Amino acid sequence: MLVMMKSNATREEIAAVCRKIESMGFKPHPIPGSTRTAIGITGNRAPVEPFALEALPGVGECVPVSKPYKLVGRELKEDTTVIDLGDGITIGGGRLAVIAGPCAVESRQQAREAAAPIAAAGARLFRGGAFKPRTSPYSFQGLALEGLKILAEVREEFGLKIVTEAVDVESVDLVERYADIIQVGARNMQNFSLLKRVGRARIPVLLKRGNAATLDELLMAAEYILSEGNYRVILCERGIRTFADHTRNTLDLSVVPAVQHASHLPIIVDPSHGTGRREKVIPMSRAAVAVGADGLIIEVHPHPEQAMSDGNQSLDPVEFGQLMSEIGQIAPVLGRSMA
Amino acid sequence: MLVMMKSNATREEIAAVCRKIESMGFKPHPIPGSTRTAIGITGNRAPVEPFALEALPGVGECVPVSKPYKLVGRELKEDTTVIDLGDGITIGGGRLAVIAGPCAVESRQQAREAAAPIAAAGARLFRGGAFKPRTSPYSFQGLALEGLKILAEVREEFGLKIVTEAVDVESVDLVERYADIIQVGARNMQNFSLLKRVGRARIPVLLKRGNAATLDELLMAAEYILSEGNYRVILCERGIRTFADHTRNTLDLSVVPAVQHASHLPIIVDPSHGTGRREKVIPMSRAAVAVGADGLIIEVHPHPEQAMSDGNQSLDPVEFGQLMSEIGQIAPVLGRSMA
């Protein structure tokens, strides 16, 4: 913590702040600057709460100097985390992970029709929602347990690993039993009860960035999961909310190198939700691979125009094949191979 | 739904779109415009999904024309909802409701020290968190059941109604037993499992706007609660996330008349979270009352500089008294009295 005094702070005011810091059990370090004095604080083990100091006469503002996360930080663990799902399927590291499938599992037939071309195109992970968080209470909310059973069948038939969302503590119990990765959606990024529960799950967690979350908040949400003991967390950029109106969200690809600088956790990109527009999914997928993402999560539907949700951002199987071909040409530039 | 054709769309393309609309069981209404043709759609009962049409040649974009909410809308119920909490305490209507108290219940003594001057200043509702959603897993998370019991004691001793947050389905069971109003926090505005649960609660719900939620999303979140049968919902503006850095959030007071135009539900304002800065709470409280809010929710702590959370945005009892005095002078301009 650093206390910035006002430029017209008096000697007495500076001395009073130092005495206050000492009375809190810490050590003050005054540093006179060109226009004002700063006072450093040492001897604290946890972050110092600023308001006791901000209220004193002559104090301008308090500036925190330590990062709030620990377990997710690269300072603690330098090597990038590689999550091994078995059968040679990994997320993080040298192989690009592609997760594809429909927004929602609608029926056994729809799921199988989606899975076949996805597997054929070389993807190894399948997504599909059984529990759907929807803005309107009147929209389709997913097949729940029946959807999970269909996903488990897809795994058997096509050899794909399953990624599906849990929306509350109850659904985690079910997802944990049927899937390979639990997804926590953007709207639940700060649903701390859910984060704690998936932190005790026995399978990895795909944590999506909230649409107004800063990098620090995303990492702190992951910290909740790691702090409960589950170190296998994959982060996911899926667009942030801005004034721009040509896409549903603004996909913030610069967060990929920022996460990789700050954390050892892998990060993937969701250009389907990140743009909300089918015709922008392939260009933004190429960009995501080029920026260095560890993978992609893509909505693919056998018949997008009939989809019960998110049809306008879903690729059809032919487009998905084109996507796989294009990113397969870019991945080697970054020293990456397709799974 | 309105289909906007491109300006260079051909007669054949327009006819093809009309045939497609008919094949979906609806009726097309082509309207030639100055630069392009629009095609209206009637005969639908639910919103028409746009993507089947957007994919056709010559189609520019599809524009929805119906509002997605029903029960919360003023079109359905013209009269403003007044929520009666008993003992002559109401929210909505002619009396301004002031909810005040500490961010978190820290101890019996702290709660009583906060409640005494709050009641003396004329407020009738007390807030205090027993379950605290915190960005960091290492921060104070609230006293849970013990906190609720302290709140119930405050109600008995000071005659104040109790508002406190539930963070998951489990905590609703407890809050419902001890409090008068269940608060759903901004981070949980789209935690649909929680919304459904409080929609079956027997007490009113205070629903805070998410920090990146549009007006429609806020109303749809309320619609979740009403659609489960609980019509006693109070909305709350508490600041949105913008690029501006002189406050923690940007308090969007214009949402107050916008809500009052669209919905019959009461709306209050939280200038404590909405600014994050103690010295801006009183000015923004005056503004909130002046714009026409149905009430305020204010963080008050007996000793802000010792608060375990949000100390830098909490008023002390003297400041709170000043706030009550100033808003008491503004309320009559809007034909409102203090409770």
Next chain:
Amino acid sequence: MLVMMKSNATREEIAAVCRKIESMGFKPHPIPGSTRTAIGITGNRAPVEPFALEALPGVGECVPVSKPYKLVGRELKEDTTVIDLGDGITIGGGRLAVIAGPCAVESRQQAREAAAPIAAAGARLFRGGAFKPRTSPYSFQGLALEGLKILAEVREEFGLKIVTEAVDVESVDLVERYADIIQVGARNMQNFSLLKRVGRARIPVLLKRGNAATLDELLMAAEYILSEGNYRVILCERGIRTFADHTRNTLDLSVVPAVQHASHLPIIVDPSHGTGRREKVIPMSRAAVAVGADGLIIEVHPHPEQAMSDGNQSLDPVEFGQLMSEIGQIAPVLGRSMA
């Protein structure tokens, strides 16, 4: 400037940074912290450029500690600036200044029809655009010199002071001759050539905040004007761009106390552009006065439904009279009188 070392920075890296600072002619002050070391820099007269230091091994980031503005700051001049326009009309201080008039001067008759009820309602300043910056090159761009002459006639006939916009260096020459206050619009807030020119004008300047400008950027834009010698600057909040879609902009009233804390310059509020919706202008005007603004600038048109621009955010004379009456009741709560 403060250099924050990484938590795993070595003793040697810290020493190297200190040597580098010395080689730049400054004095380093290392402060060991709970998780990492900070190094303060003194002896500099201007801000230290950070990148020479950020590139060194072990350095996390550099944090500036001095405010960039000087002349606009309250630290330099404690007393609030009051701008005297003659005839007992002032901006800043105890009297609320209300500037009203049409978006654009359209004709002599329209200007007179607007001015008569404005003067009758008690406002003392008249606004009207002669040079109109429009998003489209095909929209009405103003009457230019003819518009200025009409404004000068309005001043004579109704005793109102004139506020009108200049859009480039050329138009400043004309505006300076005919008006009492030169307005610099939001889109030109960082048009530095224009700022320098109005900094040499002989009349005061009304500087509108850009729709994505931070508080510091607004103050720095004002600093450009003061640094050229014109100390009579009025700041104006007119809404910022956010994701919210229920208003054209989000009016950020919290910037009013923030400006008043940081600067001695007066600040007024424009609820017409700040909301873009006629029915929200009166509520937000009440709120602006209640938060403590030094005045308002309001679009009033004799026949809003016939206005050539901004008709949907203009009040008619009856509504303006209501506005004056309502704010006249709120102003005394803040110790202010109507002009």
Next chain:
Amino acid sequence: MLVMMKSNATREEIAAVCRKIESMGFKPHPIPGSTRTAIGITGNRAPVEPFALEALPGVGECVPVSKPYKLVGRELKEDTTVIDLGDGITIGGGRLAVIAGPCAVESRQQAREAAAPIAAAGARLFRGGAFKPRTSPYSFQGLALEGLKILAEVREEFGLKIVTEAVDVESVDLVERYADIIQVGARNMQNFSLLKRVGRARIPVLLKRGNAATLDELLMAAEYILSEGNYRVILCERGIRTFADHTRNTLDLSVVPAVQHASHLPIIVDPSHGTGRREKVIPMSRAAVAVGADGLIIEVHPHPEQAMSDGNQSLDPVEFGQLMSEIGQIAPVLGRSMA
């Protein structure tokens, strides 16, 4: 224009709106919908101003249906514009254009030291500011005419085309004489006097997107230039302002395919200003090429740590060589070659 009636609008109200539309000289087309009636308007040549209608009883809102731009639209001109600068150097089309150079021209030596490795790495266009718009009046503002002369020498010596910014009408006169492309900066995107002047320039214009500009506003700013007769405009994405704090701006790469869909003008990307962080320039450059941008504009300084401005976002010559190599491997995936 489409008038959306409220769901409870009466038959009489609908009829009154239709009569009003007829009285304006247009033709109304009522379309009954599932929950409310829409009324289309035809017969207008320019956009219909909505407020005369919005004020009528029963009217919910008015929705514009025509795009406001004409000359920049792909509907008018299907083929992508290719700007030929001579000597086989083009922007738009099959060759990727790379513009590189220092933020500001600081001296003849600095410019030559930057240009030599830039030319050697294969770039054909050189950037460097002679007129610098700076947030602070106390910061370095550029060498002006002397800087332009240095740039002209660089052109002769290294065969590079010159891109440099004009900040007002006066500086356009000079830039036009010495440079090959006039840059209009982000802060001046809606400086309409400047846009009109460069619309009459004899050389092409590089127009940067404002940091809070929508796609439509960017295209309308370009429309100003084309409407004056200069059809050679290059658009540039350089980051928008959001709440995200891990970069200086949020680079919105999705605007690239959006521009390419709506307009025939070429679009390039500026990852230096778009991130503000040196270590993110190469990853985001790869992403920009992969998304399909027609080129890049990159800050390169011979000694970034000594730069007088933007040193923390400038690459050194070695990093620039790496960038050229990496994008050279991605360009062919999109069917593009390096110039």
